[in-house]
Amino acid sequence: MKKILCFISDEFADFEITLVLHKIRNVGKRHIVTVGYNHKLVVSESGLCYKPDLTLNEVIKLDDVEGLIIPGGPIRNQQEELTKLILKLDQEKRMIAAICNGSQYLGRAGILNKCKFTTSCSLERIEALGVVDPFPRENYEDSRVVTDKNIITAKGRAFVDFSFAVFDYLNIYEGQYTEKEKLFIDIMNR
Secondary structure, X not given: OOEEEEEOOOOOOHHHOHHHHHHHHHOOOOEEEEEEOOOOOEEOOOOOEEOOOEEHHHHOOOOXXXXXXXXXXXXXXXXXXXXXXXXXXXXXXXXXXXXXHHHHHHHHHOHHHHOOEOOOOXXXXXXXXXXXXXXXXXXXXXXXXXXXXXXXXXXXXXXXXXHHHHXXXXXXXXXXXXXXXXXXXXXXXX
């Protein structure tokens, strides 16, 4: 069974990925693997506790990974293991999908230098935090969701749009959309 990785860390925005993971697992029949820096419990933004299935060092050895999903959360430092995984999956042309501030990790890994992206993290917010801006702002698009090759990014409030972009990329509902759903998707992509 193909695996979809989901990176989790303290205070991640679990609400942004609930729909996408639910449908990937139950409709798309993919195996969801939560991944963290270590095996310790992480507490999400909503206060729920999650335990990573594997560490980044363990998951980098897997060969049946179809993609990686990174939810939003606080702006924080990035460890080398996450950068290695992002670069490996990008080189293999696997799906890498990040929502809200999750795209910060893609920016620090350098993969947003070659594609269009969006994020909820404004330059003003970065300056207020006093941290280095991880984003190549010349590639930024003020859109709810941006798909560029194997990279999907979305603003945090666009978690439904994000989910449908991932479904489309993975062909989860290929040939299954109703006319009403197609109209909704078309309207949301404008």
